[in-house]
Amino acid sequence: VPLALVTAGGIAGSAWAAYGQGWVLPLVQPLVAMALVLGTVLLARAASAERERRWLRTAFGHYLAPSVLEEVLRAPDKLRLGGERRRMTVLFSDIAGFTTLSEKLPPEEVSALLNGYLDLMVACVAQSGGTLDKFVGDAVMAEWNAPLAQPDHAARACETALLMLEKVNLHRAAWQAAGGALDIRIGINSGDMVVGNMGSNMRFDYTVMGDNVNLSSRLEGINKEYGTHIVISEFTYEVVKEEVFCRELDAVRVKGKKLPVKIYELICERKDAAEHEEYIGRFHAGLAHYKAAHWDEGIAAFKSVLEIRPDDPPAKLYIQRCQDLKENPPEGEWDGVFTMTRK
Numbered sequence: 001v002p003l004a005l006v007t008a009g010g011i012a013g014s015a016w017a018a019y020g021q022g023w024v025l026p027l028v029q030p031l032v033a034m035a036l037v038l039g040t041v042l043l044a045r046a047a048s049a050e051r052e053r054r055w056l057r058t059a060f061g062h063y064l065a066p067s068v069l070e071e072v073l074r075a076p077d078k079l080r081l082g083g084e085r086r087r088m089t090v091l092f093s094d095i096a097g098f099t100t101l102s103e104k105l106p107p108e109e110v111s112a113l114l115n116g117y118l119d120l121m122v123a124c125v126a127q128s129g130g131t132l133d134k135f136v137g138d139a140v141m142a143e144w145n146a147p148l149a150q151p152d153h154a155a156r157a158c159e160t161a162l163l164m165l166e167k168v169n170l171h172r173a174a175w176q177a178a179g180g181a182l183d184i185r186i187g188i189n190s191g192d193m194v195v196g197n198m199g200s201n202m203r204f205d206y207t208v209m210g211d212n213v214n215l216s217s218r219l220e221g222i223n224k225e226y227g228t229h230i231v232i233s234e235f236t237y238e239v240v241k242e243e244v245f246c247r248e249l250d251a252v253r254v255k256g257k258k259l260p261v262k263i264y265e266l267i268c269e270r271k272d273a274a275e276h277e278e279y280i281g282r283f284h285a286g287l288a289h290y291k292a293a294h295w296d297e298g299i300a301a302f303k304s305v306l307e308i309r310p311d312d313p314p315a316k317l318y319i320q321r322c323q324d325l326k327e328n329p330p331e332g333e334w335d336g337v338f339t340m341t342r343k
Contacts, residue, residue, distance in 0.1 A: 083194040083195060083196030083197075083198060083209070084194065084196055085192055085193070085194055086145060086146055086192070086194075086195050087145065087153075087191065087192050087193075088143050088144060088145040088146055088153060088191075088192075088193055088195060088208060088212075089143065089144045089153045089154045089157040089188060089189070089190040089236060090133075090141070090143045090157075090188070090189055090190075090213050090216040091125075091130075091140075091141070091142045091143070091157045091160060091161060091186060091187070091188050091216065092139060092140070092141055092187045092188075092216050092217045092219070092220040093121060093139065093140045093161075093164060093184055093185065093186045093187075093220065094138060094140075094184070094185050094186075094220055094221075095117070095138040095139075095183065095184060096182075096183040096184065096185055096223075096224075097183070098182075101113075101182070113182070114138055116171075116175075117138075117168075117171075117175075117182060118135065118138075118140065120164075120167045120168075120171065121140045121164055121167075124160050124163045124164045124167060125142045127160070128144070128156040128157070128159050128160045128163075129144070129148075129150060130142045130143065130144050130156060130157070130160060131143050131146065131147070131206070133206075133207050133208065134205070134207065139220075142157075142160070143195070143208050144156045144157050146195040146208070147195075147206070153190070154188075154236045154239040154240050155239070155243050155244075157188050157190075158188065158232065158236070158240050158243070158244050158266055161186045161188060161230045161232075161266060162230070162244075162266065162268065162269065164184060165184060165186070165230060168182060168183065183229075184229060185220050185221070185223035185224070185228075185229060185230075186220060186223070186229060186230045186231070186266075187216050187217060187218065187219030187220030187221070187222065187223070187230075187232075188216060188219065188230070188231070188232040188233070188236050189215045189216035189219060189232070189233040189235060189236055190212070190233070190235045190236040190239060191210075191211075191212030191215075191235050192210065192212060193208045193209060193210035193211075193212050193213050194208065194210055195207070195209075212235075215233060215254065215257075215261070216233075218254040218255065218257075218340070219231045219233060219254075219263065222252065222254070222263060222340065225317070225340070226249055226250070226265070226314050226317060227313020227316075227317065228249070228265045228313065228314065229265075230265065230266040230267075231249065231263050231264070231266070232246065232263070232264050232266050233261055233262070233263060233264075234262035234263070234264070237262070237264045242270065243269065244266060244267075244268070244269055245267050245268050245269065245270050245273035245276060245280075246264040246266050246267060247264065247265045247267060247276075247280045247283055247284070247314070248262065248263075248264055248284060248287060249263045249264060249314060250262075250263055250338050251263075251335075251336060251337045251338070252337065252338045252339070252340055253337060253338070253339045253340060254340050255340050260335075260337040265314070267280070278308060279305050279308040279309050279312065282301055282302075282304045282305045282308070283301075283302070283305050283312075283314065283315060285301045286298050286299075286300075286301030286302040286304075286305065286315070286318060287318070289301055290318060290321070290322060290336065293325075293330075293334045293336075295322040295323070295325055295326040296322075296326070298318065298322045299322045299323065299326075302315040302316075302318045302319045303315075
């Protein structure tokens with residue numbers, strides 16, 4: 001457009017100068033021709049931009065929150081092909097015992113139940129501005145801090161996990177009446193990972209990759225060991241500990257990793273912590289005895305947890321561990337780290 005205006009000005013100036021010398025140069029025809037060419041170019045650009053917007057809306061509208069999608073449409077370069085390194089938070093959720101449930105119900109009922117459940121989970125991700133990465137059967141994968149920057153990405157993921165659990169609890173009775181009692185397990189981790197459009201030129205997905213993504217998946221599975229619903233890593237905990245209330249669960253070596261990672265059970269928002277503080281305090285006392293190899297004191301502390309919460313799975317697990325370690329003391333120096341042997 002600027003070049004066209006300069007050119008049009010040059011033509012008009014030349015015609016005026018020639019007229020001053022007694023010459024009459026054509027003026028209207030060149031300017032009309034230029035206007036037609038410029039209009040055609042502008043229309044082509046507008047059509048191309050609209051096609052790109054439609055493609056982006058189609059490609060990303062199913063897994064980006066509406067507010068995030070609108071930002072992406074205004075700045076589509078944020079979805080460039082290829083990956084970039086970025087600090088993010090990833091969430092994996094899964095239905096406990098879904099395989100068993102699938103074997104009990106007809107496929108049509110399983111499909112209806114799963115679709116209703118996934119609708120709720122996707123809404124939870126969208127509410128916090130997260131990006132739905134993919135479904136893997138009944139599992140949901142989501143991330144925060146891409147494609148748009150979200151400095152509070154860890155808090156958003158924790159907020160989503162608590163909301164997911166709340167929705168499952170609200171609908172559990174209705175699902176059970178329909179033939180399926182759904183329960184949920186969630187793992188969350190924060191750290192550096194690669195995010196972007198991964199795949200080939202013919203087919204690609206917007207996703208995240210890296211060790212920190214794998215750890216988040218492992219944490220989802222760790223819930224089986226402790227009987228918990230939401231497990232977060234120490235890397236997420238350090239960012240959100242002033243906003244949410246957690247209990248320290250253990251230091252574990254997940255399958256495929258050498259270095260131990262502290263894990264925490266996400267229980268509630270910090271403002272709702274009062275009803276949990278007493279039994280969590282007793283649990284942490286028992287955990288301190290466990291780390292110090294004081295088996296009898298640990299057993300007593302974990303049993304005191306059961307006086308408040310008779311069905312607390314982590315307390316029951318640690319009572320059994322302390323009893324086993326008392327009978328079969330660990331060899332060498334005790335580091336209090338539990339090694340996971342399954343994913």
